[in-house]
Amino acid sequence: MTKKGFTKCDVCYEKFEIDLNKLLPLVERGEEILEKDSKGQLDYQDVKNDLINLIENLQKYIPNYSYPLFTLLRISTLTLTNNLNFSKTQKSEFEFxxxxxxCLNYLRNTFEASKEIFSENHSNKTLILAEYSKFLNFSFNYIINNNNNKNKKFNQIEIISKKKNIINFLENSIKFTELSFGKLNKGGIVGKELNLILNDCKLELDNLNILF
Structure with missing residues (x-):
């Protein structure tokens, strides 16, 4: 027998039907993964494909800021960013x-979802914004410098424009670190790290302006 449930859209408030027979097993599987993670027993590589499919299926039924989807996105994002920074040589080009x-998609989803969960200056939201800012810069540099990437074909104006957008994003992130972690200590460790990245970006932009 199919179990149906009703929920309401957070934007238009229209009620719609959900197949609970399909949703509940997904939620239960997500809770199992989160429990393992809380106990330090989660091997991300072992559950990576399962987690990717789980997130994709949960997104069909619930918004990204819902439990357990939001936390699953956070776990996946943190693990992927750590692996990407250090393990390119251990991965095939396709896998990387x-x-x-x-990772870029999950970070975007997590950042947008955090707006629905946390208050304006909440530290968790600031940390997510900082992670997103750092990865935007990392991803831009990767796309520009990777000869095999099909998306590399930016013209000179686009390259400068994208770098300026990243600088603006970083500056905004730094303001939030100062609000969340204190202006006197320059946003704490997170703010100082972002400032270093920002300074590098400004130097890169100066060099781009000279080249172009």
């Missing part, structure tokens, strides 16, 4: 590209 695009 896949993880790269997946």
């Amino acid at each position: 590209e896949f993880d790269f695009e997946l």
